[in-house]
Amino acid sequence: MSDATTWAGKRVFVTGGTGFIGRPLLDRLTAAGARVHAVTRGQDSGANSDVTWYQGNLADASLARTILHAAKPDVIYHLAGHVAGARGPENIVPTFQGNLMTTVNLLTVAQSLGCERFILPGSLEEPVSEDSEVLPSSPYAMTKWASSAYARMFHALYAVPTVILRVFMVYGPGYQDSRKLLPYVIDSFLSGSAPTLTSGRRRVDWIYVDDVVDALLAAACADGIEGRTIDVGSGKAITVRTIVETLARLMESPVVPQFGAKSERLLEQVRVADLEAGREFLGWSPKMPLEEGLRRTVEWYRDRMCESAESVGQAG
Numbered sequence: 001m002s003d004a005t006t007w008a009g010k011r012v013f014v015t016g017g018t019g020f021i022g023r024p025l026l027d028r029l030t031a032a033g034a035r036v037h038a039v040t041r042g043q044d045s046g047a048n049s050d051v052t053w054y055q056g057n058l059a060d061a062s063l064a065r066t067i068l069h070a071a072k073p074d075v076i077y078h079l080a081g082h083v084a085g086a087r088g089p090e091n092i093v094p095t096f097q098g099n100l101m102t103t104v105n106l107l108t109v110a111q112s113l114g115c116e117r118f119i120l121p122g123s124l125e126e127p128v129s130e131d132s133e134v135l136p137s138s139p140y141a142m143t144k145w146a147s148s149a150y151a152r153m154f155h156a157l158y159a160v161p162t163v164i165l166r167v168f169m170v171y172g173p174g175y176q177d178s179r180k181l182l183p184y185v186i187d188s189f190l191s192g193s194a195p196t197l198t199s200g201r202r203r204v205d206w207i208y209v210d211d212v213v214d215a216l217l218a219a220a221c222a223d224g225i226e227g228r229t230i231d232v233g234s235g236k237a238i239t240v241r242t243i244v245e246t247l248a249r250l251m252e253s254p255v256v257p258q259f260g261a262k263s264e265r266l267l268e269q270v271r272v273a274d275l276e277a278g279r280e281f282l283g284w285s286p287k288m289p290l291e292e293g294l295r296r297t298v299e300w301y302r303d304r305m306c307e308s309a310e311s312v313g314q315a316g
Contacts, residue, residue: 006221008033013073015039015058015102016080017051020175021121024213025077026051037071039080059097064105068113075220076118078106081144091139099143100150107154107162115161117220122148122166122229124205124271141269152227161226163219168233168273172209172293173300185244186301189253196261200241205233205272208288218282225281233273234286246291250298 012029016022017038029036030050039054052071058064058080068076081099103120110118123144154160171182178184188195215232219225244257278284 006032006217009035010075011035011037011071011073012075012077012220013037013039013068013071014077014079015106016078017048017053019079020172020177021170021209021212021216022077022079023048023174024209025079025216028213028217037067037073039067041080058102058105061105061108064102065109068106068109072113074116076106076110076115077216077220078103078118078120089139095139095143099140100146103147104150107150107160111154111158111160117226118151118154118160118162119216119219120147120151120162120164121216121232122164124166124168124233124269124273138265148229152229155227163225163227164229165215165219165232166229166273167212168205168207168231168271170209170212171206172297174209175297181240182243182247182297183301185247185257186251186298189248189251189255190301190305192255194255194258195244196258197240197244198260198262198264200239200244200257200259202240202264203237203270204240204243205235205237206243206290206293207233207273207286208293211286211288214287215278215282215284218284222282228277228281230277230281231273231275232278232284233275234290235273235275236290237270237272238290243294246294247298250291250295 007029012034014022014026014029014036015038017026018040022038026036026038026048030048035052036048036050037052037054038048039056039058041055041057054067054070056063056067058067080102081095107118123141148164148166151160151162151164155162175183178187185195185197212232215230219230241259244259247253248255248257275285
């Protein structure tokens, strides 16, 4: 089924539309003919002009109700959130408001308004266990875990057609948060400075951003998947050290990364995506080889640095 026949005229609401995953999702949806509505907490000059934009914080229940009633979506993608893996207590309230409150507010409105599909990205940081003593590893993990639980409850009790995609470590062009590993390491190599890192022993399942968008699109169209949780990852775990060393090789950087300069985070999750459900229920599997994805990511950062340098030169 082509994007055009699937999406033409369909009303779609996206939170986090100016984010790393949201931007390419909006581009795909608008190109396919969907009538897209999106919300952002701030102004963004690069926002997709084919989208009907709203501004505000969806932690405000009244605002969430007003916006969704205006958008009248067939499909809801709730991508927005406060992404911070740090363990400090200062992250408790922002992650609670940005992740859990917004999710509950949107689910509540969706329950009364109705929609064909409510798609919520989960996280590899969520605890996954049958044990009653499961322990979330951070305030962020806690709110993602609770958000997923609320989504399952809304499906079970109120028949809201929720689908949770448990997204693993997303990377690719366009990620501009220098606090995250790949942007930080690439920027360090480009500037000739040594990145300071933990031991790098943590094994992570890395998934390219375009593969994630493919899964998100498939999750809106697949039949009979309401209430399911489906992993979206590569199915392989690669250490942080291997990723950094691969970047150094691709970039031909002489800089020596400082492994062990930072302490390990407590309770780091080590988990690999199970791809069986994605294949069975979505007809989806990842396509981008890791090294090619890293190469494309590096090229994007190099181009951005060149554009920045040109802008500075013209301004001077």
